[in-house]
Amino acid sequence: MGSTSTIVAEPEVDLQNALARPWNIIVWNDPINLMTYVTRVFMMVFGYSKEKSERLMMEVHHDGKSLVASGAREAMEQAVTQLHEYGLWATLEQAS
Amino acid sequence: MKVSKSHGGVNLELLEGERDILLQLIDDFREFVMSEDISDPAVARLFPDAYEGNEESAEFRKYSEPALREKKDRDSAYIRSCLEVSGVISIKEIEVDSWLRGINDLRLTLGTRLEVTGDEFGGEIPDDDPQSFLYSLYGWLGWLQGSLLEVEF
Numbered sequence: 001m002g003s004t005s006t007i008v009a010e011p012e013v014d015l016q017n018a019l020a021r022p023w024n025i026i027v028w029n030d031p032i033n034l035m036t037y038v039t040r041v042f043m044m045v046f047g048y049s050k051e052k053s054e055r056l057m058m059e060v061h062h063d064g065k066s067l068v069a070s071g072a073r074e075a076m077e078q079a080v081t082q083l084h085e086y087g088l089w090a091t092l093e094q095a096s
Numbered sequence: 097m098k099v100s101k102s103h104g105g106v107n108l109e110l111l112e113g114e115r116d117i118l119l120q121l122i123d124d125f126r127e128f129v130m131s132e133d134i135s136d137p138a139v140a141r142l143f144p145d146a147y148e149g150n151e152e153s154a155e156f157r158k159y160s161e162p163a164l165r166e167k168k169d170r171d172s173a174y175i176r177s178c179l180e181v182s183g184v185i186s187i188k189e190i191e192v193d194s195w196l197r198g199i200n201d202l203r204l205t206l207g208t209r210l211e212v213t214g215d216e217f218g219g220e221i222p223d224d225d226p227q228s229f230l231y232s233l234y235g236w237l238g239w240l241q242g243s244l245l246e247v248e249f
Binding site (some may be wrong): 089 | 146177197246
């Protein structure tokens with residue numbers, strides 16, 4: 001008796017970056033953006049639920065920042081651009 | 097100002113004076129957003145660094161900033177087109193985010209100028225403060241944005 005396992009390549013998965021360290025998006029607290037607005041932006045940009053978006057928003061509010069997403073560099077850069085379109089203060093850093 | 101839910105979007109009713117002020121702010125902003133003077137704190141706030149490192153930030157900025165500037169101009173141009181039509185402004189569901197972003201850009205610019213530190217609606221400012229009008233404008237924009245969010249959620 002042995003065990004077998006198969007794997008099928010999924011076209012949407014970018015294998016080229018599979019082994020690279022991911023990039024994190026950090027959103028920083030600022031005194032201007034409304035809390036309900038920040039929640040809405042997380043829902044729109046990342047497709048997160050209202051509950052998750054509120055939790056991340058509260059983290060930004062209380063801790064001064066929050067890691068809101070992590071992934072391949074190009075996708076994270078696109079998301080940061082969207083966050084800047086909405087006026088959030090967001091930066092990128094490579095996961096340690 | 098009155099914001100209410102409509103079929104497939106949001107209705108916004110503004111007094112004539114409010115409409116005029118918003119039009120003027122939008123026009124000022126569209127001129128201002130073309131400024132590339134990153135030493136201006138309000139420009140730096142609208143176009144923040146994406147990385148801690150200067151080199152990476154500059155590289156990112158080089159290809160993302162022109163599109164970001166255009167996007168901000170497009171949002172405010174859209175708001176302007178809504179304000180040009182008299183009567184109740186009807187904002188379609190899909191276009192509410194243009195309003196939210198455009199009003200937010202005005203709040204970011206004004207809030208940076210006023211160096212607001214925390215109170216979301218500007219707080220209590222004495223009437224004889226030369227900037228008291230700007231503070232009430234900042235508060236009004238926050239109220240408008242908050243109302244749009246409230247009926248949307």
